[in-house]
Amino acid sequence: METDRFFKGNAEWQKETDRIIKEIARRQAERQKEINRILKENAERQAERQWETDRILKENAERQTERQWETDRLIRENAEQQKEINRLLNETAKRQTGRQLKGFPNRFGEAAEYTLAPSLRKKFREFGLNFPKANSNTNISDHDKDTFLEINVMLESGDKAMLVEVANELTTDDVKEHVKRLEKMRAYADLHGDKRVFLGAVAGVVMTNKVKKYALGQGFYVIEPSGETFNITPPNGKPKEW
Numbered sequence: 098m099e100t101d102r103f104f105k106g107n108a109e110w111q112k113e114t115d116r117i118i119k120e121i122a123r124r125q126a127e128r129q130k131e132i133n134r135i136l137k138e139n140a141e142r143q144a145e146r147q148w149e150t151d152r153i154l155k156e157n158a159e160r161q162t163e164r165q166w167e168t169d170r171l172i173r174e175n176a177e178q179q180k181e182i183n184r185l186l187n188e189t190a191k192r193q194t195g196r197q198l199k200g201f202p203n204r205f206g207e208a209a210e211y212t213l214a215p216s217l218r219k220k221f222r223e224f225g226l227n228f229p230k231a232n233s234n235t236n237i238s239d240h241d242k243d244t245f246l247e248i249n250v251m252l253e254s255g256d257k258a259m260l261v262e263v264a265n266e267l268t269t270d271d272v273k274e275h276v277k278r279l280e281k282m283r284a285y286a287d288l289h290g291d292k293r294v295f296l297g298a299v300a301g302v303v304m305t306n307k308v309k310k311y312a313l314g315q316g317f318y319v320i321e322p323s324g325e326t327f328n329i330t331p332p333n334g335k336p337k338e339w
Contacts, residue, residue: 214250217261217298217320220329221252224318226296228252228259237285244285246278259296261320267301272312275299283339295339300327 214231221228230253237246250261260282262275279297286293299312300320309330312319316337319330 214252216326217250217259218252220327221259221318224329224331226252226254226257226259228254228257230254237282239285244281246281246285248278248282253293255293257294257296259298259318261298261300263300263320265302267299267304267308267312269308269311271301272299272308272315272317275317276315279339296336297339298329 214233218228218231232251232253233249235246235248235251237244237248239245248260249263252259252261260275260279262271262278264271275297279295282295285291286295296318297316298318298320301308302322304312304319304321309319309321313330313333316332316335318332318336321328321330
């Protein structure tokens with residue numbers, strides 16, 4: 098009887114122990130489930146935060162690209178505006194220089210005979226060149242010899258003649274053309290027994306230092322405006338003769 102009571106008590110204790118273990122396991126499972134739920138929610142929140150971060154970074158990158166594009170556009174516009182300003186300043190300077198040079202006609206042939214040509218005769222005397230005769234807008238048309246020349250100003254003496262090319266804005270091409278003009282003049286003179294020596298000069302209301310240096314190197318006198326008159330620079334070394 099005592100033994101039966103002992104075994105019965107053990108059975109009840111084992112049953113209670115199993116219940117407690119089962120309860121602990123159930124609670125452990127619920128806690129694990131809650132932990133898993135929390136971990137899942139945290140992962141979802143982290144994913145959302147990462148997506149939001151990526152979205153913000155992408156938007157910032159797009160804004161940065163737009164700002165860079167706008168900056169580049171403004172730089173280009175400023176460069177174009179500066180170029181236009183420089184062009185206007187250059188044109189203004191040319192007009193101002195043109196107004197200052199009263200001895201140079203805007204269109205060659207207009208009053209040149211009474212302004213530029215006589216003044217050149219006087220100026221060239223300073224270089225030991227005496228030209229009693231001065232003509233403006235001299236044209237040579239010889240169909241038989243296929244020779245056609247236009248000379249803005251021609252200064253002449255018994256043994257020499259000076260051909261002057263005048264331009265509002267003198268260029269290197271103008272100088273090269275004047276070299277060809279003097280070569281043609283020499284050939285034409287030889288055909289007609291004209292033994293005079295031909296000299297060359299170029300005049301420009303506006304010219305760069307590069308063009309001036311080139312013209313002097315070709316053996317030309319260079320004529321430039323100076324206030325209400327003009328200056329003549331002799332060529333490098335001996336003036337070239339044709």
